[in-house]
Structures are given as C-alpha cells and as structure tokens.
Amino acid sequence: APNISVANVQAHLNQFQSIARANGGNRAHGRPGYLASVNWVKSKLDAAGFTTRVQSFTYGGATGYNLIADYPGGDANNVIMLGGHLDSVTAGPGINDNGTGSASILEVALQMKATNFQPTKHVRFGWWGAEELGLRGSTAYVNSLSTTEKSRIKAYLNFDMTGSPNPGYFVYNGADGQPTGSVALQQRLQAGFTSLGVQTELTNVGGRSDHAAFARANIPTGGTFTGAEQTKTSAQAAKWGGTAGQAFDRCYHRSCDTTSNINATALDRNADVIAYALWATAS
C-alpha cells in the first residue's frame, strides 16, 4: 500500500475550511457549504476517472446529498466500501469532525488511481450527508439498496474523526455486540497500526457513526477514530503522548474545529492505515 502524504490530506482540509468560510462558516446539512463540499470532492474524483453519483434525500425539510464514487474494475459481486460523513454541525467548519475522514478517504481514492492499483474486488467510496442529524445519509443509502446489492458489499470501513488534536488511536471493536462488527476488519486495521509501531485500543462506537447503518443491514463493519469529547487518561497519555486530563478534541462540535484543530501525525497515521487496510482487503 502507498504511504499517504499528509500534506495532500491537509490540502484537502484547507479546501473544506475555505468552503466553510465562503458559506457562512459551516458545511452543515441544508446549508450551501454542504453542497459545495460535495461538488468539490466530486470534481477531484471525476478528474481521477471514478464513476460518481450524487444521491439526494430529504431530512428536516431540506435536501441532503450523498456522494458515491466507484473505482473502475474489480469483481462487482465483491464490493469493499469506505466512507465517512461530509457534513459538519452548524457551529463551525467541521475540520476534524469530519473533514479528516472525508479528506483521508479522498486522498486514498486518488492514490488508487495514481498507483494504478488493480484490486480483485470492486471498491466504492461514500461521503454521507446529515450524519450529525442521526446518520440520515448513510441510512438513506443503505435503504436504497436491494437485498442483492446489499449482499454484494462484503465490508464497510468508516472514518469519522481521524486527526484529533490530543489523539488516541482507537479501532472499532469488532466484537462489541453490534450486529456485524467484524473482528477480521478490526484485526486488519490493528495490523496497519502495528506496522507503524503505534499501539491501539478498541472502542465500542455503537451507533455513533455511519457504520451503524451498514451494520443494521448485516454488512461487516470496521473503522478508526482518534477521540472526541472524552478525556485522555494518564495511562493513555503515557502510551500515546499528549495531555492527560484533557479531551481528545476540545473543539468537538465547536466553532474552533478548524485546520488548527488537527494533529498531523495522527492524521497521517490514520490515512496510512486506511490505505493499508484497503489494499489488504480489496486484493
């Protein structure tokens, strides 16, 4: 798998921040900064030869949008999906939550093309709308699939908050009682961090992000996370550095969730692990 350039991921984050600044300070569902974000990501993927589609849905009296991008080729009966939510809360530009996951999977997608990766499985990406209002976009996407289409999706990997300023290195627990958390996907993500020499902890994310929409449809799921409002313990600071007694992300859901609210090392490591897991899962 390629080593993902964190500078490229950060350049995408700068774009999200510019889009928010030009659109009233956020990229929230039903606001112009959201659709501008969709259109910008779509343009990058179109230029790289992906087949893209914008799926509309309605929530709370506003139109929401999911962006779906298919990498050409691979076995259509064996689909690996990666996704993350592209919407922010209204309070701010949503750079860690979830510019990071959105920008990282975008850069991984672009590197598939740049390295001429030819996976045996078919690879599809999703950028979800209205996660912040209750997983609305990812749920609309999963509900739009036929039983056959759902059964073709063999794995869904979710990335929501991967550059927290006081980071932890969490992998979704594949055995946390969710319908279809996947221990195999969990172990693949853990192996990615191990290859970087980074210790991880398992986290029970439950229904807190878009993987839950896929889990409810019995699709195996996994993901990584660098922490939100919870406090880093002294044991965690000893293993990961950073500040004990402080939140992983003190700007969670606030106006200060800007490009200053990012730990570049965590962002880079997670992006590298996304590539590691995709190359291993899709080959």
Ligand code: PHE
């Ligand atoms: N989904 C939460 C949000 O967007 C953040 C989160 C991500 C929480 C992953 C837990 C695990 O606000």
Ligand code: ZN
């Ligand atoms: Zn890297």
Ligand code: ZN
């Ligand atoms: Zn959020």
Ligand code: ZN
């Ligand atoms: Zn989020």
